[in-house]
Each structure stands twice: as structure tokens, then as C-alpha cells.
Amino acid sequence: MRAIGLLSGGLDSTLAARVLLDQGVEVIGINYSTGFCMNDHRRSLARPDEDPKRMRNEGLRAGADLGIPIEVLDAGEAYLRMVLNPKHGYGKRANPCIDCRIYMIHGAAEYMREHGGHFVFTGEVLGQRPMSQHLQALNLIEKECGIAGHLLRPLSAKHLPPTIPERLGWIDREKLLGINGRSRKEQMAYSTAKGINDYPQPSGGCCFLADENFARRFHDKREHSKVEEIRREEMILLKVGRHFRLAPRVKIIVARDEAENQFLSRYLSGGWRFEVLDCGSPITLVEGDPDEPTRQLIASITSNKVFALDAELKLARQSLLKFRNHLSAALQEPPNEQDASDFYQRLAAQSNGMIALDRSRSCVGELLGGISPDPNPELAESLKALFVFVHASLTRADVERNPEPVRDALAILETHRQTWLELMERLVDGRSGGGKSQPIAAGGNSWTT
Numbered sequence: 001m002r003a004i005g006l007l008s009g010g011l012d013s014t015l016a017a018r019v020l021l022d023q024g025v026e027v028i029g030i031n032y033s034t035g036f037c038m039n040d041h042r043r044s045l046a047r048p049d050e051d052p053k054r055m056r057n058e059g060l061r062a063g064a065d066l067g068i069p070i071e072v073l074d075a076g077e078a079y080l081r082m083v084l085n086p087k088h089g090y091g092k093r094a095n096p097c098i099d100c101r102i103y104m105i106h107g108a109a110e111y112m113r114e115h116g117g118h119f120v121f122t123g124e125v126l127g128q129r130p131m132s133q134h135l136q137a138l139n140l141i142e143k144e145c146g147i148a149g150h151l152l153r154p155l156s157a158k159h160l161p162p163t164i165p166e167r168l169g170w171i172d173r174e175k176l177l178g179i180n181g182r183s184r185k186e187q188m189a190y191s192t193a194k195g196i197n198d199y200p201q202p203s204g205g206c207c208f209l210a211d212e213n214f215a216r217r218f219h220d221k222r223e224h225s226k227v228e229e230i231r232r233e234e235m236i237l238l239k240v241g242r243h244f245r246l247a248p249r250v251k252i253i254v255a256r257d258e259a260e261n262q263f264l265s266r267y268l269s270g271g272w273r274f275e276v277l278d279c280g281s282p283i284t285l286v287e288g289d290p291d292e293p294t295r296q297l298i299a300s301i302t303s304n305k306v307f308a309l310d311a312e313l314k315l316a317r318q319s320l321l322k323f324r325n326h327l328s329a330a331l332q333e334p335p336n337e338q339d340a341s342d343f344y345q346r347l348a349a350q351s352n353g354m355i356a357l358d359r360s361r362s363c364v365g366e367l368l369g370g371i372s373p374d375p376n377p378e379l380a381e382s383l384k385a386l387f388v389f390v391h392a393s394l395t396r397a398d399v400e401r402n403p404e405p406v407r408d409a410l411a412i413l414e415t416h417r418q419t420w421l422e423l424m425e426r427l428v429d430g431r432s433g434g435g436k437s438q439p440i441a442a443g444g445n446s447w448t449t
């Protein structure tokens with residue numbers, strides 16, 4: 001018997017495959033690349049301090065652990081069209097889970113017809129997800145996939161009518177499971193018993209479509225575009241940076257760190273791009289065609305020292321972390337003569353971090369110099385104290401080659417930046433509500449992140 005299963009690599013799909021393998025079934029896993037997987041995105045940014053586990057393809061990892069082949073399929077343009085216009089609507093965020101399941105199971109069925117197989121299986125659990133895993137939704141999905149009777153859900157099989165593989169005796173129904181509900185306790189106990197210990201956090205997010213922040217940007221995009229004209233690239237850009245809608249047809253994306261700067265620099269596509277050269281400023285990409293006052297606003301946002309400082313500090317911290325890792329590895333195992341030159345080259349590469357640290361301190365100096373006692377001397381004094389502390393932290397990081405003080409400086413800066421963003425939001429709200437606040441630009445502005 002050969003079964004084709006959707007294998008995301010999460011706990012449920014891995015267990016479902018295990019249950020069938022234990023019955024001697026040959027299993028082939030299908031892993032869809034949808035363009036909305038968080039791990040794929042982390043991998044494409046490859047931040048130096050990212051945990052490698054959070055960048056791996058869990059489907060491939062689970063396939064290797066289970067010893068089964070995995071086919072990675074590109075969900076393609078048709079998937080994007082479905083996401084933008086789902087027949088069965090969205091869940092709480094931008095997640096069209098029912099249509100998504102139908103799309104993937106349909107694809108697995110196609111694969112089965114083409115390559116041979118007897119039935120399709122999934123790791124779905126009755127009652128686990130409010131939108132797509134209640135009984136009615138499971139029945140609907142099976143019906144619309146066109147493989148009625150040939151879709152097995154091994155984890156909840158005992159709560160569901162017997163499928164053809166069970167009725168024909170290909171599968172022993174008694175050895176299937178009867179899990180039901182949102183708790184993962186049973187799955188975890190079963191996986192421990194089966195020696196399955198390496199899997200992503202069961203309740204951890206892995207799909208951008210179910211992420212609150214992404215969903216806000218996604219629906220903003222749908223609202224301000226002709227849905228049928230939205231391109232894949234525009235969806236990719238929803239995952240990075242800070243997004244500010246400055247006018248109904250103009251939105252900007254501001255990179256948050258060096259990794260996002262590099263990512264955005266690959267997506268220029270002939271539109272406007274703002275950057276303050278040679279000072280470590282964030283890259284700002286513009287969607288739409290801004291008029292002159294809006295261009296001036298974008299320039300002032302891009303050159304805002306707080307954003308520039310933020311990007312520099314992140315670069316400095318990443319470099320210092322690398323520096324510290326190299327150093328502690330060398331202390332544990334000093335490089336032999338052959339490896340020494342490579343080792344010192346890698347340490348020298350961290351000089352980028354030192355340069356970023358220098359630039360950060362200049363930024364802080366400029367911010368300090370720009371604080372005026374008017375109109376609020378008390379606020380000016382506390383801001384000064386804050387930036388003096390940041391400056392001292394950076395000096396300590398430099399002298400000690402230690403990333404920790406940079407982290408403290410970043411935390412302080414984060415508070416300061418949030419205050420700045422809230423102030424901008426209040427200005428926008430005041431304007432749209434007909435209040436007395438000054439407008440920040442022509443056009444109806446709003447902040448989508």
C-alpha cells in the first residue's frame with residue numbers, strides 16, 4: 001500500500017505519517033512551498049544571530065527523521081489567486097484555511113494519480129482548529145477535493161466514518177487514533193512513546209497568513225489595490241520592514257536592519273527608492289507614485305536618525321555576537337597553524353561591526369545635539385539622559401567587544417521609536433478626525449504597522 005500525505009513537519013502530520021508507517025504502509029510526503037512560510041522567509045533573510053532551527057524546512061527535516069521521501073511542490077500562482085479570493089473566506093487573520101486545505105489535498109490527489117498511490121492522508125485533528133477542523137469543514141474539504149472515501153485522517157480516524165482503505169482492510173482501523181480537540185497532550189505523549197522529539201512548537205506560528213501583523217498589511221493591500229492585479233512580489237514585500245501608507249495609492253516600506261536592507265535592495269523593480277548614502281540608513285521602497293510633498297515626507301522618514309541608529313545598532317550587535325562566538329570557540333580550541341589565518345580573517349571581518357558602532361555613536365551624538373529645550377525642557381532633559389546612557393553603553397560595547405550593552409541600547413531605542421511612531425499616529429488621527437494637529441503630509445495617511 002502506498003499513501004501520499006501532506007507533511008508540513010509539524011507534530012500532527014509527522015505523527016500521522018508515523019501511524020501509517022507502523023502499519024507497514026509506504027509513505028510519500030508532500031510539502032508545499034506556499035510563499036507564506038515563516039521559516040522560508042527567515043532563511044531568505046539569514047540574520048546572523050537567527051536560530052538555525054527556525055530557518056530549516058520542517059517537512060524535509062521530518063522526512064529525514066521518518067526515513068521517507070519528500071516532494072517539495074511550489075504552490076504557484078494559482079495558490080496566490082486562491083489566497084486573494086478564497087471561496088470559503090478568511091479565518092481570524094488572512095488565513096483562508098478551508099480553501100488552503102482543499103488546494104493542498106487536491107494537489108496530493110493529483111500527485112497520487114500521476115505517480116501511483118492508494119489514498120491520501122493528512123494530520124488533521126477533529127476540533128483542533130476553529131475554521132477548518134470541525135466536522136462540517138472536514139466533510140466539506142473531503143467533498144471538494146474529489147477523493148471522497150480516499151482521504152484518511154489517522155489521528156482522528158476513530159471519530160470519523162471508516163474510509164475505503166479501512167473498509168477494504170488495507171489499514172487496521174483499530175490501530176488508528178481517536179484524538180479530538182485543541183489540546184496537544186495526546187499527540188505529545190504518543191510522539192514521546194515513538195521517539196519523535198524534534199518538531200516545531202505545536203502552537204507556534206509558521207504561516208504568515210495567520211499572523212496578526214501580516215494580516216493587517218495584507219488586508220490593507222487588498223483594500224488599496226485591484227485584487228486581480230496583485231503580484232507575488234508584493235506579497236513577499238508584506239513580510240519585511242515597517243509599512244506606512246501615506247496616501248491611498250502610496251505606501252512605503254522601511255527596512256528595520258541590515259538583513260532587511262539587503263532583502264529590499266533585491267526588490268527595486270523600477271519604482272522609487274530612498275536611502276541616505278554612506279551613513280547606514282534604512283532603505284525605503286515606495287509603492288505608487290508619490291507627489292512632491294509626499295516625496296519630501298519619505299525623505300525625512302528615511303533620514304530620521306532614530307531609524308538609521310536602529311539599523312546601525314543591529315548591525316553592530318550582530319557583528320559583536322559573531323566576534324564573541326569566534327573568540328569563545330578559539331578559546332576552547334585554539335586554531336592550529338593551518339587554520340589560524342582563516343580564523344583571523346573571520347575576526348577581521350567583524351570590523352564592520354566596529355565601524356557600525358562608531359557610526360551609531362555619531363548618530364547618538366547628532367540626536368543629542370538636536371534636542372532642544374523648547375517647548376518642553378523637562379522632556380528634553382530626560383531625552384538627553386536617555387541618549388547619554390545609550391552613548392555610554394556603546395562605548396562599553398566597543399571597549400569590551402561585548403554585544404550585551406548594544407542590546408540594552410536597542411531596548412531603550414525601541415521605546416523611543418515607539419513613542420515617535422505613536423506621536424505620528426496621533427498626528428494622523430488628529431488630522432483625519434478634523435482635530436487641531438498639524439498634517440504630516442498631503443493625502444490621507446495611515447500607519448499599517
Ligand code: SF4
Pocket residue numbers: 095096097098100101207209210
Ligand atoms: S494556517 Fe496557513 S498553511 Fe495552514 S491551513 Fe491556514 S492558510 Fe494554510
